[in-house]
Amino acid sequence: MQLSIDTKRTDDEAFVKLGGELDMLSAPELSDHLKELLDGGAQRVVVDMTDLEFMDSSGLSAILGAHQAAEEAGSALTLVSPNERVIRLVNITGLGDVFEIRGREDAPGAR
Helix, strand or coil: CCCEEEEEECCCEEEEEEEEEECCCCHHHHHHHHHHHHHCCCCEEEEEEEEEEEECHHHHHHHHHHHHHHHHCCCEEEEECCCHHHHHHHHHCCCCCCCEEECHHHCCCCC
8 A cells, every 4th residue: 555645734733644654655755745845834734644544664764854944943743643563663772762653643634
């Protein structure tokens, strides 16, 4: 299954909804997309992972790179509603304290 990326932009925020699989084949696409958003002035990037079925270490690396770029730019990157496997991968790699992770109620359109 391929990665789907659906983005909605406001003046200074970007809401990115991921679906499918984030792996070594699709990670560069996400990395480029998030970099574009941050370079374009997004002060806050919310990555909704509700429909993301799979993520490997390459996907985690892409998100970590975007998180670091956001911090350097004075922006923020938030992960919303990752599944248990994604949370486990984040925790196993020791990155649990690095990312801001929110629940489903914080996903765009959940209110």
